[in-house]
Amino acid sequence: MLSIILLRLQRLKGEYHVFLIMTVLSLVFSFIFGMTQSQDFTPTVLIVDMDESTYSQMVIDEFKNDNTFRYSVANYDAAATQVEDGKVLASIVIYEGFDTDIRNNNIPSIGVIKTKEDRDIFTLNSIVANITSKVIGNTNIAEIASIYVSELADADKDTLFDKAYNMAVEDWRYKKPVFIEASTLEQGAGFSDDNLTHSIIGFSLFFSMYTIVFAIGEILNDRKNNTWQRVLVSPISKISILGGHLVVTFLIGLVQVSVLFISGRYLFDINFGVNLGVILLILSAFVFTVTSLGLFLSGIVKTHSQLAAMTPIILTGTSMLGGCMWPLEIVNNKIVLALANITPQKWAIQAMESIAIHGKGLNEVVFPALVLTVMGLIFFGLGVKLVRFE
Amino acid sequence: MTLLQISNLQKYYKDVNAVDSISFDVKKGEVFGLLGPNGAGKSTTISMISTLIKPTSGQITYNGESILENPKAIQQKLGVVPQEIALYPSLSGYENLKFWGHSYGLRGNELKNRIAEVAEIIGLKDRLKKKIEKYSGGMKRRINIGAALLHKPELLIMDEPTVGIDPQSRNHILETVLELNKQGMTIIYTSHYMEEVEFLCSRISIMDKGEIIASGTQEELIEIVKGQKKINLKFDRITKELTEKINSISYVQNIDTQDEEMVLATQNGDNIFKDLISKVSETDSNILSIDIKKPNLEAVFLHLTGRALRD
Incomplete structure (x- = not known):
């Protein structure tokens, strides 16, 4: 050998x-x-607002507060083209009637234009569902609160709704009803x-x-x-x-x-x-x-x-x-x-x-x-x- | 004294019978020749003797001991010069010899001295520093031989060691073989060059299509074609008509043609020239040269197989 x-x-x-x-x-x-x-790369997501209502604007504001992706507003054609060309991860489309759906307690018309299924799309779907639910929840809270208060005091119902909604949003932001503490298990230095x-x-x-x-x-x-x-x-x-x-x-x-x-x-x-x-x-x-x-x-x-x-x-x-x-x-x-x-x-x-x-x-x-x-x-x-x- | 005994050796490759029940023996101190055309089964026979491949059936004994049962019985005493160059191209001549010597158990000064001696034998003293890939074909052949000599083998097998080299290197190799034999080394030499086998070998076996078709000393083999002549003819063209005309001469026993050359095996005839020229003149062909040779191993092969011993 x-x-x-x-x-x-x-x-x-x-x-x-x-x-x-x-x-x-x-x-x-x-x-x-x-x-x-x-690399710390943040994909961009476009939002198409076809409803152009107060509710759709509320949803857009919520998206913009999310840091997972970079959001910007675009029209439908531009959004579709950019998704197709791979320039953006996906586009969220808030369809016409979104406003009515929320008011009538129907499932709101919101969709995602995408060309693939991956980890990022999975995350985006989850964010869309969360934000939509949150807006619907806050809307319901504000609606009930405004009706209740306007019956007690002779106040404008719409003004009360806006105030109640904003308060609900603020409460979610700073006093979350459920607090999840996320932490990374530290196994030593340099990991x-x-x-x-x-x-x-x-x-x-x-x-x-x-x-x-x-x-x-x-x-x-x-x-x-x-x-x-x-x-x-x-x-x-x-x-x-x-x-x-x-x-x-x-x-x-x-x-x-x-x-x-x-x-x-x-x-x-x-x-x-x-x-x-x-x-x-x-x-x-x-x-x-x-x-x-x-x-x-x-x-x-x-x-x-x-x-x-x-x-x-x-x-x-x-x-x-x-x-x-x-x-x-x-x-x-x-x-x-x-x-x-x-x-x-x-x-x-x-x-x-x-x-x-x-x-x-x-x-x-x-x-x-x-x-x-x-x-x-x-x-x-x-x-x-x-x-x-x- | 018999050094190597081959008995009914057979090797099948699927349906091909590469070696078909051959038997011969090699005596200590002789140069034994295996003569035959390419594809005759010489290299397969050599591969079985050198323990590289196992025979399908038969027996090989070295000094009375079966090498099929105990390959070690021959490996240390055997030197093999394969037909192809079997050297490491990226290593120098010296490094190659060092490795092959080392693989046969030589170490230190003994190895160093032996490399120097072998370099002298193969005529490459002071020329071992170059990488093998830079050597000429003839020099590679010499190193290829040298690698088999380092451990002073008792039996040296040389498988077509002069294929594709210049005449100078070829002569050197043939002289080396004779010199090694003089020093007592037993050698098995395979070749399809009849002249080399005639020059070197005391006993010869002629192989064709996996069989040994004749064995003996040169004299014994030539006795087979006693009274025959071998005539090499060169024509400007060889036609079917020409071949038929020459074949009609009663003492022509075999005709082998290749390109514009024709080799005839004939029984001695008194009017051979006259008859040949007469027959050729009846055709459109012209004789360019005639060469009549004494009976030799080529004539033996032609006589036994009906074919010339060519590449």
Whole structure:
């Protein structure tokens, strides 16, 4: 095995610049994608007021007090065009008759023009429902109050309604009947930018997989150069030949992911927590799994070109499924979530995040590490079976 | 003394019978030749002897021990020069030799000294610093041979070691083979170049379509075609009529044509020139050259298969 390890290191020495370029590019792209996904971007929502009533104005005022999105008023055509062109997230349309619907206690005519269904649209729908309910509630309160007071005192009912409505609104604003206190569980210092941390973890694992798979795929180049066959007729055993390739690939992979994470820590000030030993453990399990996956893929294909064609499809697909590109928390599809469980990336990210973002310790990563190891052993067994020793 | 014994060796690839029940033995200290055209099954046979592939059936023994049951019995004592260049292109000649020596258990000064000796043998002393990808074809071939010599193998298998190289490198390789044999190394040499096998080998097996069609010393093999002549003819054009006319000459036993060349195997005839020229003159073809050769292994192959031993 020593001969093969020394050989691979010697070859790596001659091609170290490739390793360096791969590592630097991985780091740059991880950071770019991470920054893109963590930017504080507020989507714009247009409001079309076709009713142009007092009630519709009340609703518009309520929207403008909401900070989740940026709201502005537009006409219907402009709103529809901008949604279609993707320039705004969506448009809220307050249809004609909104006023009457509220007065008659009917469901008010309000709709949302959208071109997609995502997390932001889901949030917007929820805000529209809340604000509409709130306006209806306040209106009812003001209506009842104005009728009641005007019967007691000989006062103008409309003036009383306005005063009662404004008071209700003010009361909601400053003396909410239900008070929800939202707080973030603080697990230690420096866990503020979860999105960037997730992206750096996800993309670092994603890019490092390429290095690992292609490093073990060198056995296909050896076959093409006929050196694989020549080594097989030497006294080096098959176990030692494979072992040598696997050990060096594992080391290359581990060094690269470690460099990526260390660079993230010191160049971009990303905190991966304090459990560095546990992080190294989960990284080792991940690199082992991907090395074995690379062996398995090298066993399936016949040439390095075939491996080069197949690898991006498999790695990108499983990385998307496994949550390297975005957090799995935003995925609702049960099939996708179930499929994520069979990707190594999902378990590695889960374990890494539980350490880096939630500040957990060894106990939280034992199960993901075990899953990764079992996956690695399965790929290893299949790889050994499929790799051609003739 | 028999060093290597091959008995009823067979290798099937799905429906293709690449090697069909062949048997031969290699004696210690000889240069044994496996002669045959491309696709005859020589490389498959070599791959089975060198433990790279397992035979479908049959037996291979080295020094009386089955290498199918115990591949280690031969691996340390065997040097293999594969037909294709089997070197790491991004490493230098020296680094390649170092790795192959290391893989056969050589270490430290022993390895260093042996690399120097092998560099001398293959004629590349002081020329090992370049990367393999920068060497010429002939130099790569020499390093390819050198890599098999580092551990001083008892048996050296050379599979078509001179394919695609310049005459100078080819001569150097042939001289090297003879020199190694003089030093006591047993060699199995496969080639489709009849001249190389005639030059090097004391005993020869001729292979075709997976079978051994003849075995023996050169003299024994040539005895098969005793009394025959091999005539190489070159025409300006070869037509069906021409082939039929020549075939009608009673002592012409075999005709093999390729492009404008025709190879005839004939029994000695007193009027061979006269008859040939007479027949050709009856056609539109013209003879450009005639070359009559003494019986050799090419004639043996032609006699046994009806085909010339070409690439």
